[in-house]
Amino acid sequence: MNTINDLGLYIHIPFCKSKCNYCDFFSIAAKEDEIENYITHLNAVILKQSFSYNKAMVQTLYFGGGTPGLLSATQIGSIINTAKSCFMFAENPEITIELNPGDYKQTDFFGLANSGVNRLSIGLQSANDSELQTLGRRHTAPDAAAAVAMAQSAGIGNISLDLIIGTPGQTQSTLKQSIDFCVAAGVQHISAYILKIEENTPFCKMESSHFKTEDELADLYLFCCEQLESAGFAQYEISNFCRLGYQSRHNMRYWNLQDYLGIGPAGHSCVNGRRFYYPRSFKDFYAGKIVQDGCGKTAEEYIMMQLRLATGLNLIKMNEMFGEPDNIQQFAALCQKYEPMGLLKFKNSTITLTRQGFLVSNTIIGDFLTLLP
Numbered sequence: 422m423n424t425i426n427d428l429g430l431y432i433h434i435p436f437c438k439s440k441c442n443y444c445d446f447f448s449i450a451a452k453e454d455e456i457e458n459y460i461t462h463l464n465a466v467i468l469k470q471s472f473s474y475n476k477a478m479v480q481t482l483y484f485g486g487g488t489p490g491l492l493s494a495t496q497i498g499s500i501i502n503t504a505k506s507c508f509m510f511a512e513n514p515e516i517t518i519e520l521n522p523g524d525y526k527q528t529d530f531f532g533l534a535n536s537g538v539n540r541l542s543i544g545l546q547s548a549n550d551s552e553l554q555t556l557g558r559r560h561t562a563p564d565a566a567a568a569v570a571m572a573q574s575a576g577i578g579n580i581s582l583d584l585i586i587g588t589p590g591q592t593q594s595t596l597k598q599s600i601d602f603c604v605a606a607g608v609q610h611i612s613a614y615i616l617k618i619e620e621n622t623p624f625c626k627m628e629s630s631h632f633k634t635e636d637e638l639a640d641l642y643l644f645c646c647e648q649l650e651s652a653g654f655a656q657y658e659i660s661n662f663c664r665l666g667y668q669s670r671h672n673m674r675y676w677n678l679q680d681y682l683g684i685g686p687a688g689h690s691c692v693n694g695r696r697f698y699y700p701r702s703f704k705d706f707y708a709g710k711i712v713q714d715g716c717g718k719t720a721e722e723y724i725m726m727q728l729r730l731a732t733g734l735n736l737i738k739m740n741e742m743f744g745e746p747d748n749i750q751q752f753a754a755l756c757q758k759y760e761p762m763g764l765l766k767f768k769n770s771t772i773t774l775t776r777q778g779f780l781v782s783n784t785i786i787g788d789f790l791t792l793l794p
């Protein structure tokens with residue numbers, strides 16, 4: 422039995438109609454009966470896992486993928502009902518589903534809203550149809566506009582759109598076109614990720630000359646942040662922006678090292694300081710295999726996660742939680758190296774990375790980690 426007070430629940434839906442050119446998430450193309458079998462097993466695993474967490478209050482439920490939008494609204498509803506019958510849920514849980522434009526019709530959005538879905542994360546990626554083709558996406562910008570409008574008319578008032586920064590062929594002008602699209606759509610949240618070339622993807626096999634240089638990526642990222650800010654979307658994390666009060670409650674749990682339980686192949690968990698995950702394999706998932714992955718909620722993780730946030734890393738709080746850093750002077754000295762470069766600010770015992778700092782966050786964070794014993 423785990424003595425945790427609250428929990429974020431993540432459900433992985435590992436199916437996609439086709440594979441996008443940049444993506445290495447775990448997903449396969451599946452037939453309807455395979456999806457049905459998966460849901461049946463998933464519901465059984467949710468029940469089984471709930472026995473270990475029957476004192477925990479679920480604050481957030483997140484359907485990620487893959488493409489959860491490939492499941493019908495009824496199937497999503499059945500999983501939500503299973504989760505609600507197995508776990509205790511907070512009074513006002515955030516229930517998010519990731520979907521792609523074109524996945525659902527108007528009636529489906531009403532069905533999702535009736536099942537308790539109150540947040541959508543829609544994979545727009547770009548509002549420029551040529552970029553969408555390059556990325557290997559199946560939708561067009563009008564499909565995305567229609568999806569947002571249908572969701573809004575179903576009463577779902579918390580919608581996030583994903584954007585990709587650095588698609589081959591992207592310019593400041595096409596990026597602005599995508600940002601303007603998001604603003605005009607009236608959404609509350611935007612995630613803007615810098616394109617990363619993952620191994621074993623079609624992009625990985627392309628000539629590197631097709632892709633932006635680091636300097637070009639940095640310029641586009643900074644341009645994106647400024648545009649979003651002037652449109653009223655405050656940056657609260659390296660890649661995340663929102664209207665006031667619309668931070669992703671589920672993702673904030675990851676960055677604040679709060680407990681979360683991930684179910685499904687490639688679903689990761691961190692509960693009670695213990696990390697574990699389901700391997701990226703259907704066979705293993707059906708066989709109930711779980712891999713223990715060591716300790717979580719360490720000072721190291723805290724530094725890594727908090728420095729991603731615009732609120733930054735508070736050294737006093739960190740000291741209360743971990744007894745680290747036992748010599749705040751060393752942290753302050755390292756800040757003096759980066760502060761004149763415009764990469765971070767150190768004020769009131771709190772280190773916050775600037776946008777320029779976010780661009781080189783791996784290096785800066787790595788440097789702070791060397792100060793831990």
Ligand code: SF4
Nearest residue numbers: 437440441444486487
């Ligand atoms: S980006 Fe999304 S829709 Fe495309 S292959 Fe990856 S998980 Fe599937």
